Amino acid sequence: MKNIFLVLKREYLTRVRKKSFIVMTILGPLLIAAFYGIIGWTAMSSISLKKIEVIDQSNLFKEKFKNSEELNYTFSAEALENAKKSFSKSGYDALVFIPNDIMTNPKGVKIFSEKSLSIELQRGIEKNIEREIETIKLTEAGITQKVLEDAKMSVSSETISLSAEGEKSNSSVAATVIGYVCAFLIYITVFIFGVQVMRSVMEEKTSRIVEVIISSIKPFELMMGKIIGVALVGLTQFALWILLTFAITTAVTSLFGKKFSASPEQRLEQVKKMPQAQEIEKQVVKETNGGSPYVKIMKAIQTLPWVTILVCFIFYFLGGYLMYSALFGAIGSAVDSETDVQQFMFPITMPIxxxxxxxQFVIREPDGALAFWTSMIPFTSPIIMMVRIPFGVPTWQIILSMVILSAGFIGTTWLAGRIYRVGILMFGKKPTFKEIGKWIFYKG
Structure with a gap:
């Protein structure tokens, strides 16, 4: 145990003192926020206004199509053939032809363009035509536009879980987001820190330093020291990221909190003296009833079982990392160069x-058979169980999954240790799966 602690200490201190660790720990949350911010900005900025020329032979849709931020319609009385000839110079993105018999032949619509249309643009045009055809048919049946507008209702439901403890509000959207984020973090960290273990083993093996180390420490102790040391580095980085995020959030809240922290009731009193107070009052009342996106998001977040999520995240993070890192360490001990790594990494990384x-399928049915069995298999449970937990998982299933994962880690570590003790001193030979299988049963 003493030797494992010495290796652990060396691996931990060596990594946390690196400039790259310090820089990434400080910049990590900012880079992640910037990454998703850029993606959002790019997605929004990539949406451009499409100009559509419409030739309506039926005269039923003239000026009926509503322009939006994405689509702008212009009706033309020009003949179709002439419009097609001058289309390249017209500046329009698409030419829509609506035939005279559109009501009996809805498939007669034709859309012309110089380049292939995107699916979204095609569906946008089709939906507008479909909507107007429905309106025309309902109007002919004696249903007025006012009745149609009054019939359109926006339903916003509140989901409530019934349990032995009573009724509890829940949010499937919040559960989906948090579950997938936790699973993705485990997925990324297993690869990042697992590969670090593998490279560390390979460096010591190829430099022949390991021959000196093995003279005073058992191979299994060396492997376990490396695995646990790198795991503590990962946990340290996560803890610092959480603290930095909390500090930044607190600082921003303290600077701008007075502007945004007022309750809807307080804001209602503040705006009564302002111009257009009635409109603002309606908005604040809507927020008081939980209608604003901000209030809904906060309520959704508060419904999640955060204690269970955090405890399980730490356990499955450590369990998944330790199990896979043992296998990555075994790979590092078996090979001499980077070119030999890929053939052994593929079968190990396939489960994760x-x-x-x-x-994504588990999110759709978190209590299904696929979700249950994959959350029990130790090679898939770290990710799948974290996807399920925000939706609510029976305690016995969580305990069973943890027990199986612990047993899987012990078995995997024993297997990796058997490979490690032979492979770490094997040089100049490319091993095969058959040969590695023999290493497991070597005595000693």
Whole structure:
């Protein structure tokens, strides 16, 4: 145990003292925020206004299409053939032709363009035509526009869980987001820190330093020291990221809190003396009833079982990392160069890649058979169980999954240790899966 602690201490201190660790720890939250901010900005800025020329032979849709931020319609009385000839110089993105018999032949609509239309643009045009056809048919049936508008209602429901403890509000959207984020963090960290263990083992093996180290410490102790040391580095970085995020959030709140922290009731009193007070009062009342996006988001976040999520995240982060890192360490001990790594990494990384791929199906049915069994298998449970937990998982399933994962870690570590003790001193030979299998049963 003493030797494991010495290796652990060396691995931990060596990494946390690096400039790259300090820089990434400080800039990590900012870079992540900037990354998603750029994605959002890029997605919004990539949306451009599309100009659509419409030739309506039926004269039923003239000026009926509503322009939006994405689509702008211009009706033309020009003949179709002439419009097609002058289309390249017209500046329009698409030419829509609505035939005279559109009511009996809805498939007669034609859309012309110089380049292939995007699916969104095509569906936007089709939906506008479909909507107007429905309105025309309902109007012919004696249903007025006012009745149609009054019939359109926006339903916003509140989901409530019934349990032995009573009624509890919940939010499927918040559960989906938090579950996927936790699973993705485990997925990324297993790869990042697992590869660090593998590279550390390979560096010591190729430099022959390991021959000196092995003379005073057992191979298993060396492997465990490296695995646990790198795990503590990952936890340290996570803890610092959480503290920095909390500090930044607190600072921003203290600077701008007076402007945004007032309750809807307080804001209602403040705006009564302002111009257009009635309109503002309606908005504040709407927020008081939980209608604003901000209030809804805060309520959704508060409904999640945060204690369970945090405890399980730490356990599955450590369990998944320790299990996979033992295998990564075994790979590092078996190979001599980077070129030999890929053939052994693929079968090991397949389960975790499979887990993140099926996470979207588990989110759709978190209590289904697929979700249950994949949250029990130790190679997939760290990711799948974290996807399920925000939705509410029976305690016995969480305990069973944790027990199986612990057993899987012990078995995987024993297996990796058997490979490690032989592979770490094996040089100049490219191992095969068959040969590595023999290493497991070597005595000693």
């Amino acid at each position: 890649i499979f887990s993140i791929a099926i996470a």
